[in-house]
Amino acid sequence: MLIDHLVYAAPDLDTAVAGIEARFGVRAAGGGQHLGQGTHNRLLALGPRTYLEIVAPDPRQPEPASPRPYGVDGVREPGLVGWALQTDDIERVADLGGVIDGQRLTVDGQLLRWRLTANALTAGVVPFFISWGDTPSPALSAPAGLTLESVRVEHPDPRGFAGRLRELGADVDVRTGPAPALVATISGPNGRHDLR
Known part of the structure; x- marks a missing residue:
């Protein structure tokens, strides 16, 4: 992936x-x-x-x-x-x-x-x-300096949704959350932060 x-x-x-x-x-x-x-x-x-x-x-x-x-x-x-x-x-x-x-x-x-x-x-x-x-x-050609460390998905049904992602070949961490959300951990000159 x-x-x-x-x-x-x-x-x-x-x-x-x-x-x-x-x-x-x-x-x-x-x-x-x-x-x-x-x-x-x-x-x-x-x-x-x-x-x-x-x-x-x-x-x-x-x-x-x-x-x-x-x-x-x-x-x-x-x-x-x-x-x-x-x-x-x-x-x-x-x-x-x-x-x-x-x-x-x-x-x-x-x-x-x-x-x-x-x-x-x-x-x-x-x-x-x-x-x-x-x-x-x-x-x-985009400005460099950042690194994508990880992507995770938050979902009310993490187990079921993780299965759907696996079917698509999207192997990312799926955690319990109140609503579906994407979270990316990115590092750069100002440190490491989550982006939602």
Whole structure:
């Protein structure tokens, strides 16, 4: 299992970037706009092939025809809302709502394309899968300095949910919690902290 990225959604991108920098000691950069989806993002590398995506509504885009991905429309406080696992065979996991195409216009005008399972649109504690094809992982160009130490899921039914994750090949710690939640332990210049 290779975690491709974690999704941290916020109502305002600049505020979220500043908050993550204050907490962990590295400033997110890069990213760009998800044209037609009404979101924009900034990135931080968490390892050689893993990154943190900070995503928020993009005030420079018109309201999208469909809800923004990752439940961004309803986000009032920033937090981890989803996670992606890398796959070279996206069709193998197409039962997670089908496979859709994604794209992002980078800040330097390059159009990146990828394929992902449709459960990415709602995100949550069930991971979605992503295949970058010939596109290099965004982790390679995102600001470095942070390391993803671990990911865990909190769930009211940890035993049952752990079985679901194992079926998907997502081998992470599942603990009892009052509501489903993702928790990532990340280390960096400002020490080691949990991000929820």
